[in-house]
Amino acid sequence: MGAVRERLPEGRYGRPAxxxxxxQLRIAAVVVGTLFLAVVGWFGWHYVAGSKISAEVIRFAVVSDTEVQVHLEIRKDAGVKGVCTLRSRSEDGAEVGRKDVRVDEAADRIDKVYTIRTTARATTGELVGCTAP
Structure with a gap:
């Protein structure tokens, strides 16, 4: 004869382990997922709402072996001051020039050309980022 398996009465001994x-695993997953979404939402809001100054490179031109001109458009809240960092790279990707540009003008839109001095011939003019205190 085969093994007879007894079935326990339902509800008598509680849930199986x-x-x-x-x-418990489902509850932990829901808690961790909710915390993750809250953190991502906070960082997203902080990035969008906290960004008081931003910029965009319109164009750049390699003028010589030691100079690059970067046409930058800066947008900011009125009265905000800050710094935008520009850099220039050579053909192999090495950084050959860097410049911090102070943004002190009262206007909310600034359209200017900045010159970066380089240590070797550059192939790019890039915006690293802008920060407001």
Missing amino acids: DARADR
């Missing part, structure tokens, strides 16, 4: 573990 596997069901309790599954329930």
Whole structure:
């Protein structure tokens, strides 16, 4: 004869250990997921709402072996001061020039050409980023 398996009466002994573990795992997953979404939402809001100054490179021109001109458009809140960092790279990707540009003008839109001095021939003029105190 084969093994006879007895079935326990339902509800008499509570949930089996596997069901309790599954329930705890689901609760932990929901808590961790909610915290993750809250953190991502906070960083996203802080990035969008906290950004008081931003800029965009319109064009750049390599003028000589030691100079690059970068046409930069800066947008900011009225009265905000800050610094935008520009850099220039050579053909192999090495940084050959860097310049911090102070943004002190009262206007909310600044359209200017800045010159970066380089240590070797550059192939790019890039915006690293802008910060406001």
